[in-house]
Amino acid sequence: MELTLTSDQEALVDAFAGFLAKESPPQAVRAAEPLGFDARLWSKAVEMGVATMALPDGGAALLDLALLAELVGRHLAPIPFVEAAVAGRVLGEQRQLATIALRPAVDGVARLVPAAAVATAVIALDGNELVVVEGRPLPLAANMASAPLADCDLHAGERTVLATGAEAVARHARALDEWRALAASVLYGIAASALDIAVAYAKQREQFGKPIGAFQSIAHRLADDATAVQGLQLLSRKAAWALDDDPTEGGRLAAMAYLWGGEVANKVAGDSLHYHGGYGFMLEYDIQLHFRRAKLWSVAMGDPRAAYTRLGYQLFSGAA
Amino acid sequence: MNFASTERAESFRAEVRGFLAEHVTDEVRRRVEETGTHHDWGLHRAMADRHWIAASWPEEYGGLGWGPWEMNVLEEELFLAGAPRDGMSLTMTATNAIHHAGSDEQRRSVIPRVLSGEILLCLGWSEPDAGSDSASAKTRAARDGGSWVINGQKMFTTMAHEATYVFLLTRTNTEVPKHRGLTMFLVPTDTPGFELQPVHTLGGERTNITFYSDVRVPDSARVGEVDHGWDVMRVALSYEHGTSWGAHLERLVQRGAAWARATGRIEEPSVAERLARAATDAEVAMLLGQYSAWVGESGRISDVEASMAKLFSSEALVRHSGELVDVIGPEALLKDGQPGSVADGDFEHAYRQSVVRTIYAGSSEMQRNIISQRGLGLPRG
Ligand SMILES: Cc1cc2nc3c(=O)[nH]c(=O)nc-3n(C[C@H](O)[C@H](O)[C@H](O)COP(=O)(O)OP(=O)(O)OC[C@H]3O[C@@H](n4cnc5c(N)ncnc54)[C@H](O)[C@@H]3O)c2cc1C
Numbered sequence: 001m002e003l004t005l006t007s008d009q010e011a012l013v014d015a016f017a018g019f020l021a022k023e024s025p026p027q028a029v030r031a032a033e034p035l036g037f038d039a040r041l042w043s044k045a046v047e048m049g050v051a052t053m054a055l056p057d058g059g060a061a062l063l064d065l066a067l068l069a070e071l072v073g074r075h076l077a078p079i080p081f082v083e084a085a086v087a088g089r090v091l092g093e094q095r096q097l098a099t100i101a102l103r104p105a106v107d108g109v110a111r112l113v114p115a116a117a118v119a120t121a122v123i124a125l126d127g128n129e130l131v132v133v134e135g136r137p138l139p140l141a142a143n144m145a146s147a148p149l150a151d152c153d154l155h156a157g158e159r160t161v162l163a164t165g166a167e168a169v170a171r172h173a174r175a176l177d178e179w180r181a182l183a184a185s186v187l188y189g190i191a192a193s194a195l196d197i198a199v200a201y202a203k204q205r206e207q208f209g210k211p212i213g214a215f216q217s218i219a220h221r222l223a224d225d226a227t228a229v230q231g232l233q234l235l236s237r238k239a240a241w242a243l244d245d246d247p248t249e250g251g252r253l254a255a256m257a258y259l260w261g262g263e264v265a266n267k268v269a270g271d272s273l274h275y276h277g278g279y280g281f282m283l284e285y286d287i288q289l290h291f292r293r294a295k296l297w298s299v300a301m302g303d304p305r306a307a308y309t310r311l312g313y314q315l316f317s318g319a320a
Numbered sequence: 321m322n323f324a325s326t327e328r329a330e331s332f333r334a335e336v337r338g339f340l341a342e343h344v345t346d347e348v349r350r351r352v353e354e355t356g357t358h359h360d361w362g363l364h365r366a367m368a369d370r371h372w373i374a375a376s377w378p379e380e381y382g383g384l385g386w387g388p389w390e391m392n393v394l395e396e397e398l399f400l401a402g403a404p405r406d407g408m409s410l411t412m413t414a415t416n417a418i419h420h421a422g423s424d425e426q427r428r429s430v431i432p433r434v435l436s437g438e439i440l441l442c443l444g445w446s447e448p449d450a451g452s453d454s455a456s457a458k459t460r461a462a463r464d465g466g467s468w469v470i471n472g473q474k475m476f477t478t479m480a481h482e483a484t485y486v487f488l489l490t491r492t493n494t495e496v497p498k499h500r501g502l503t504m505f506l507v508p509t510d511t512p513g514f515e516l517q518p519v520h521t522l523g524g525e526r527t528n529i530t531f532y533s534d535v536r537v538p539d540s541a542r543v544g545e546v547d548h549g550w551d552v553m554r555v556a557l558s559y560e561h562g563t564s565w566g567a568h569l570e571r572l573v574q575r576g577a578a579w580a581r582a583t584g585r586i587e588e589p590s591v592a593e594r595l596a597r598a599a600t601d602a603e604v605a606m607l608l609g610q611y612s613a614w615v616g617e618s619g620r621i622s623d624v625e626a627s628m629a630k631l632f633s634s635e636a637l638v639r640h641s642g643e644l645v646d647v648i649g650p651e652a653l654l655k656d657g658q659p660g661s662v663a664d665g666d667f668e669h670a671y672r673q674s675v676v677r678t679i680y681a682g683s684s685e686m687q688r689n690i691i692s693q694r695g696l697g698l699p700r701g
Contacts, residue, residue: 001389003614005321063321199696213698216689222698223691227628231604234611238323245322256600305593308600312592315599316577 005067013067019048020075026286032078033146037118042079042097051094054085062178066185066240070233073189076289080115080148082182087123090162090175091132096120098132100175101152102301110152112141114300117148123162123175126154130168133157145296176301177251180258181243184236187261187297191229191268194290198222198272205277218275225271228264236261255311262298269294326389333393339370340401352404353656353669356526359407359440359482368437373408374415381419382435388613388622392564396606399567402666406525407440409563410479414441414487417556418506421544426506430485442483443560444474444507444530445553451475452686454489455499455550459532461490468542470507470535476680478527480516483509486530487556493547502549505541507532523673558621560681564609564629565637565674569602572637572670575663576644591647598640605633624695631687634677641670 005013023041032038045051050068053060065085072081080099087098101110101124110116110124117140123132135157138150163171199222202213212218239257243250269290273280280287298304325333343363352358367373376391377383386394398405415434418426433439450456459472470490480486485506493501507514513535516528544552576595580586586595608629615622645652645667656665678684692698 001325001610001614002322003611004618009321199698202698211699213692213696214701216685216701219692219696219698219701220685220688222696223631223688226691226696227608227632230611230625230628231608231632234607235604237321238607241321241323245324253603256596256603259596260600260604306589308596309589309593312594312596312599313586316580316592316595317586 009064009067012064013071015048016050016068016071017074019045020071020077024075024077024079026076026289029076029078029289034142035117035140036078036146036148037080037115038078039118041077045077045079045081046094050081051084051088054088055094056089056092062181062240062244063237066182066237069182069185070189070192070236073186073191074193076190076193076293080118082179082186083115083119085182086175086179087119087121089178090123090130090171091121096134098123100179101125102176102179105154108154110154112143112149112300113152115148116150116152117141122152122154122157124152124154125168125172128165128168129161130163130172131159131161133159143296145292147293147296173251177243177254180254180301181236181239181250183297183300184232184239184254184257184261187258187265187294188229188232188236190290190294190297191225191232191261191265194265194269194272194287194294195222195225195229197287197290198225198268198275201272201276212275221271222275225264225268229268232257232261232264252311252315255307255314258301259304259308259311262294262304265290265294266298325393329390329393332390333397336372336394336397337401339366340397340403344401344403348404349402353524356520356524357407357479357482358404358525359479360404361437363403364407364440365437367408368435371435373437374412374435377419377435382432388616389610392610392613395564395609396567396570399565400571402571407479407482410443411439411441411483413556413559414443414485416559417487417504417552418543420555421504421552422506423540423543425540426543430506433484439484440479440482441485441487441506442477442479443556444477444480444486444488446475446477448473448475452683454553455502457489457491457502459488459490461492461503461505463492464536467536467538468505470505470513470532470537472532474530474532476519476527477516477530478525480509480528480530481518481526485509486514487543488532489549489553492549496547499550501547502553503546504543504549504552505537506543507535507537507541511535511537521676523676524669525673525676557682558623558626563681564605564612565633565677566602566605566607566609566629568670568674569598569605569633569637569640572641572644572666573599573602575666576647579648579662585647594640594643594647598636598644601632601636601640605629605636608632624691627682627687627690627695630681631684631691634674635684637670637674637677641667641674645671 052058083099087100088094097119098121099115099119101113105124105126116138118137121134141149205212236257239253242253273287273291348360371384375384375386445454461468461470488505488507492503513533515531519527585591612622612625612629615625652667654661
């Protein structure tokens with residue numbers, strides 16, 4: 001076990017963090033609403049190589065991508081980094097902006113596909129076929145999180161079958177494992193930045209003659225949150241690492257990291273908002289941005305509780 | 321960055337597992353359960369023979385030079401095996417402080433007997449009116465010529481009935497702020513004036529009240545400087561706080577899963593969901609424990625990380641032992657040996673026992689104070 005980043009990883013993180021700090025400040029995040037996409041930011045990120053490095057021969061480990069996803073979460077960057085990375089790894093190329101449907105299609109339609117309102121290719125599991133459908137970005141399904149969701153009719157564009165039967169299912173499942181691991185990293189980033197905001201506010205805001213962070217009921221909940229955030233960082237990084245290096249554990253850890261990440265991000269964003277008092281409820285304050293996004297990331301695949309149940313079957317009964 | 325365990329640690333894990341399978345017999349477990357003394361001399365001495373009770377110490381002091389990482393493996397395996405470990409961990413908390421702050425003579429006379437497994441030490445810190453705020457201790461030590469006379473009472477002096485010494489926190493000065501008037505002693509438990517009374521607890525574990533009536537010890541029994549006992553305590557507390565119960569939770573998950581498969585109840589969504597949640601928290605708890613160990617290994621002080629591991633793992637243990645009892649139903653509460661009892665009564669036992677994990681070795685509130693003040697830099701209340 002070696003928990004320091006390698007010097008390469010550190011350089012990668014520094015470069016991307018610097019880039020997002022400059023290019024994706026809260027004003028830019030707000031300006032990108034309601035679509036949740038900043039085309040200029042994305043093309044700069046692509047120029048930096050963050051899309052191509054995700055490719056199977058792009059030289060990055062999934063853990064490296066996880067580190068970038070953390071920063072996407074931290075800065076609430078309006079770019080489809082996770083979607084493009086996962087889709088790119090399925091297609092083996094980054095010719096265009098591709099994304100992937102998280103839930104199997106019903107009657108040939110994949111509903112509320114992340115980034116489908118900005119992508120030109122959507123990968124989906126349609127019955128026993130893994131398909132990619134190319135076309136123009138689809139109409140935005142306006143949503144609370146200001147994310148570029150769209151419904152995708154899988155027969156309406158140029159449809160290519162990538163795989164069928166067991167292979168289709170397996171490739172889709174692998175892609176979803178990767179998505180879960182990277183989504184957990186995004187959730188970690190959202191939670192970590194929500195915590196930072198809460199702590200800074202609790203030090204500065206005074207009531208009853210002292211900073212509100214001196215009240216134990218606040219300090220203690222933030223201590224619980226800090227603990228959960230630390231645990232999530234470890235679990236999400238371990239999941240990404242394991243998908244490359246410890247395949248028997250990867251799927252299990254990715255599922256855990258994603259589910260737990262959803263709980264942590266929602267709780268920490270909610271606590272942080274709460275400890276802003278009425279100001280947290282004002283659109284002018286940033287914490288509402290975290291609050292809205294955490295919920296979408298955590299519910300994107302459907303009911304987390306049902307997913308915990310499936311995980312339980314998978315881990316402990318041997319049945320799927 | 322990688323999460324792979326080292327080959328050395330894993331080969332050590334296999335060795336520990338084999339050793340514990342041999343030494344932590346059902347008979348040992350039964351005796352622990354019956355007496356409430358979470359210590360077994362046979363196991364303890366067999367571990368001492370392997371230099372495992374102070375394995376983190378350098379070889380020249382009788383250890384094996386293991387890092388926190390290997391120590392974490394040892395802890396994990398002790399929990400997974402359900403091994404009694406209180407005697408060892410209390411003793412080593414005191415011994416680490418003595419190693420750090422004791423006199424040469426104390427190091428020479430006490431430590432070798434500890435490391436050989438011959439004797440145990442216990443911790444006399446808490447008092448009726450001084451628990452979390454242990455620095456407000458009132459047990460008085462007064463100088464009388466070349467010796468000290470001690471009077472007072474300590475609560476929860478666990479293992480005092482097996483220990484050769486109490487590592488005792490006393491007040492030597494009432495004229496100064498509370499942290500600056502404390503002094504530590506190593507008091508032999510056969511000293512006249514020392515008495516103890518057993519205390520039985522919800523978890524089944526026996527502890528003691530200890531009484532000190534004109535207990536006279538020579539100045540050579542003092543550990544550290546007069547009135548500077550808190551410096552010594554801080555060293556001891558940093559060892560004490562470093563406990564993670566993640567592996568105990570993992571043991572419950574494994575036993576719960578075995579029960580669910582054997583009874584077919586794994587088919588029920590609420591059972592599967594609960595087990596998955598418990599397994600997830602166990603993973604997080606173990607990672608936090610490993611992280612704290614890793615921070616220690618890289619030479620930094622891991623106080624905040626240790627507090628996080630202790631806080632999360634103990635709270636998760638309480639939460640999930642309750643949840644697991646719920647999914648199993650009233651059968652979970654049957655005592656070991658009762659017809660129909662589940663997993664040797666492990667769940668009813670865990671339900672009772674886990675409560676104390678959030679109280680001793682720094683209660684959850686104390687851990688949250690450390691995390692919020694030292695970790696997050698929030699002001700004191
Ligand atoms: C089984 C068992 C074994 C033990 N073994 C030992 C031993 O070997 N040696 C030894 O010295 N002690 C031992 N203890 C004592 C243990 O360390 C204390 O119980 C613990 O420190 C709490 O002290 P207390 O019981 O006096 O509770 P108190 O300190 O009175 O706390 C009561 C409650 O108030 C909370 N609280 C206290 N202060 C604050 C604060 N500042 N902010 C917020 N909340 C606060 C606590 O978290 C707790 O919930 C043992 C206890 C038990 C139950």
